[in-house]
Amino acid sequence: MYNLITALSLAALQYGPSGPTDLHLAMGARQSEAPPEAATGDCAAAAFAPLIGQPASATEAVPEPKRILRPGDMMTMDHRSDRTNIHLDENGTIVDLRCG
Numbered sequence: 872m873y874n875l876i877t878a879l880s881l882a883a884l885q886y887g888p889s890g891p892t893d894l895h896l897a898m899g900a901r902q903s904e905a906p907p908e909a910a911t912g913d914c915a916a917a918a919f920a921p922l923i924g925q926p927a928s929a930t931e932a933v934p935e936p937k938r939i940l941r942p943g944d945m946m947t948m949d950h951r952s953d954r955t956n957i958h959l960d961e962n963g964t965i966v967d968l969r970c971g
Contacts, residue, residue, distance in 0.1 A: 914955040914970035927963040 915933055922929045930939055936954040940946055942961050950971050958967040 913952040916955050916968040916970050919955070919968055922957075922965050923967065925965050927959055927965065929965060930957050933957060933968075 915937075919933050922932065927939070930937070933955050936951065937957060938946065938954060939957045939959065941959045941963075946956075952970055954971060956967075956969045956971050957965060958969070960966045
């Protein structure tokens with residue numbers, strides 16, 4: 872019974888009401904959104920790359936929309952090319968900035 876439920880769930884992800892869908896569409900993304908691999912870099916990540924290695928307080932300089940992520944933080948999987956994701960390490964130091 873468990874295998875049947877699993878198989879039906881996977882099939883539902885592969886086929887929407889109108890036929891086969893891309894996985895990111897099946898997970899709720901709008902069709903006009905590009906998947907994360909095709910990010911255009913419309914956010915402030917490149918402009919604020921010099922902040923890497925700085926303390927978390929330096930994130931105040933990054934304009935909205937932004938998301939600050941610490942190790943172990945849960946995050947939504949929606950992709951926004953205008954949002955800057957700021958990744959911190961366990962000491963609160965900026966280790967990466969990415970669009971998404």
